[in-house]
Amino acid sequence: MSDVYFERELETMERGRIEALQLERLKKILAHAYGNNPVYRKSFDAAGVRPADLKALSDIARFPTINKTVFRDTYPMGLLCVDRKRVVEMHMSSGSTGTPVVMPYTQADLDQWASCMARCYAMAGALPSDVVQITPSFGLFNGGFGMYHGARRYGLFVVPTGAGNTARQIKLARDFGTRVFTGVVSYGIRLMEELEASGQALPELKYGIFGAEAFSDAMKKRLTEGLGIEVFDIYGMTETGGVGTLGQDCRAHDGIHVWEDHYLVEILDRDTHEPVRDGEIGELAITALTREALPVIRFRTGDLSKILSREPCSCGRTHLRLAPIMGRVDDMLIVKGVNFFPSQVEQALMSIPGVLNNYQIIIEEENGVTDVRVNVEAESGVTGFAVEKVLKEALGFSPKGDVFAPGALPRQEGKAKRVFRRLADGTLA
Ligand code: DLL
Numbered sequence: 001m002s003d004v005y006f007e008r009e010l011e012t013m014e015r016g017r018i019e020a021l022q023l024e025r026l027k028k029i030l031a032h033a034y035g036n037n038p039v040y041r042k043s044f045d046a047a048g049v050r051p052a053d054l055k056a057l058s059d060i061a062r063f064p065t066i067n068k069t070v071f072r073d074t075y076p077m078g079l080l081c082v083d084r085k086r087v088v089e090m091h092m093s094s095g096s097t098g099t100p101v102v103m104p105y106t107q108a109d110l111d112q113w114a115s116c117m118a119r120c121y122a123m124a125g126a127l128p129s130d131v132v133q134i135t136p137s138f139g140l141f142n143g144g145f146g147m148y149h150g151a152r153r154y155g156l157f158v159v160p161t162g163a164g165n166t167a168r169q170i171k172l173a174r175d176f177g178t179r180v181f182t183g184v185v186s187y188g189i190r191l192m193e194e195l196e197a198s199g200q201a202l203p204e205l206k207y208g209i210f211g212a213e214a215f216s217d218a219m220k221k222r223l224t225e226g227l228g229i230e231v232f233d234i235y236g237m238t239e240t241g242g243v244g245t246l247g248q249d250c251r252a253h254d255g256i257h258v259w260e261d262h263y264l265v266e267i268l269d270r271d272t273h274e275p276v277r278d279g280e281i282g283e284l285a286i287t288a289l290t291r292e293a294l295p296v297i298r299f300r301t302g303d304l305s306k307i308l309s310r311e312p313c314s315c316g317r318t319h320l321r322l323a324p325i326m327g328r329v330d331d332m333l334i335v336k337g338v339n340f341f342p343s344q345v346e347q348a349l350m351s352i353p354g355v356l357n358n359y360q361i362i363i364e365e366e367n368g369v370t371d372v373r374v375n376v377e378a379e380s381g382v383t384g385f386a387v388e389k390v391l392k393e394a395l396g397f398s399p400k401g402d403v404f405a406p407g408a409l410p411r412q413e414g415k416a417k418r419v420f421r422r423l424a425d426g427t428l429a
Contacts, residue, residue, distance in 0.1 A: 005123075006123075007119060007123040010261055011318070012312075018261060023057055026060065026287065028290050032081055061275055066276060068239070069426055077294075103293075105256065124248070133180070134159070135184075135187050136162075143212060144163075178204060184414060186411075192222070195227070220233065233412065240301075245263070255324075257313065262289055264287040267306060281305070281326065283329055338397045371400065386401075
């Protein structure tokens with residue numbers, strides 16, 4: 001397959017070279033964190049390890065892991081590893097728990113982010129001077145600015161719409177000939193629904209780059225067919241430096257290529273936090289190899305995935321491929337003794353003809369027994385009974401299924417909230 005690259009040599013270097021580069025960079029970044037930040041120094045000391053103890057990549061397992069808690073405890077910038085005067089930008093996420101996570105950037109960090117993101121645009125097939133419409137919000141959320149920095153680096157023509165006002169988004173996409181549309185997954189769905197409802201088409205549009213939310217295969221298929229474009233799954237998070245830092249799938253659509261010259265990937269057992277073998281599902285932990293202001297070291301992301309392959313891909317890239325993110329460790333629901341993820345509910349719902357794209361999973365408790373109710377929008381003719389039957393087959397127990405008219409369920413701007421708890425007074429939280 002002939003492919004478009006932003007940094008061809010780095011994206012296609014053979015595995016031995018990737019690992020040699022990772023080892024060299026890992027030694028440096030451990031020394032940087034240990035030497036320049038007291039929080040890292042204390043935690044390495046408490047674990048009885050020094051940067052100099054790392055001789056091979058696998059020695060990383062001797063170093064302590066961190067998670068979002070350390071960001072909360074050190075808010076606003078207690079993990080900073082450079083002089084404050086070198087910080088030129090910050091982004092922040094508050095997550096579902098409200099914990100503020102701040103990521104400061106030096107100019108070199110912004111350049112690194114832009115390069116990672118530029119690789120993602122190229123990997124989707126975009127060419128310099130193509131028009132990209134950036135719909136994640138511009139602000140503390142990293143989505144809008146990350147896509148912007150990368151687009152400028154790659155030489156795209158940016159239409160920086162930010163979030164919302166879908167009718168205007170469609171008008172601008174037509175007027176400017178948008179070829180690449182970017183957004184959070186639920187905004188891709190919104191675009192598709194509005195185009196369908198208004199009978200409009202965007203003939204110039206070729207590529208959709210979506211992420212920030214769990215993205216079932218069934219939903220990818222709907223977006224691909226509904227928008228008539230090629231759809232990509234882009235990955236990244238505040239703590240690793242934002243959207244695109246961790247990569248995206250290529251045109252072979254066979255897993256997310258993680259930019260391994262910039263990030264070291266581990267999959268850890270959810271409970272013991274010990275590394276698991278390739279192919280086993282676990283919590284993704286990331287070490288940032290090239291970031292200055294705040295390099296995460298063994299950051300437990302809370303995201304579940306597995307390593308699909310470290311073999312070269314048909315696109316020519318050699319960077320390992322991860323399975324699409326299955327969900328977050330703390331998203332797992334346990335009802336009637338059955339464990340499942342919201343993404344499994346989505347996958348099952350989307351397989352039902354006539355079922356639309358907006359749904360809610362409601363956890364309710366009655367007389368001390370936990371139950372699940374799934375509300376979903378559907379065309380007339382789809383019954384709650386049919387929904388319940390499919391969910392039962394997919395999940396192994398029977399949630400209640402309620403069908404709503406198109407547009408009847410609430411929608412949020414930004415990331416969609418899919419899972420709710422019913423409070424004692426009947427309201428949803
Ligand atoms: O959501 C970065 C981003 C913006 C990615 C726009 C893609 C597009 P945060 O707000 O810090 O950053 O949230 C990061 O979102 O740990 C995952 O749980 C989830 N997430 C991000 N991308 C994907 C994806 C942005 N492609 C958190 N598939 C991560 C599934 C994703 N989950």
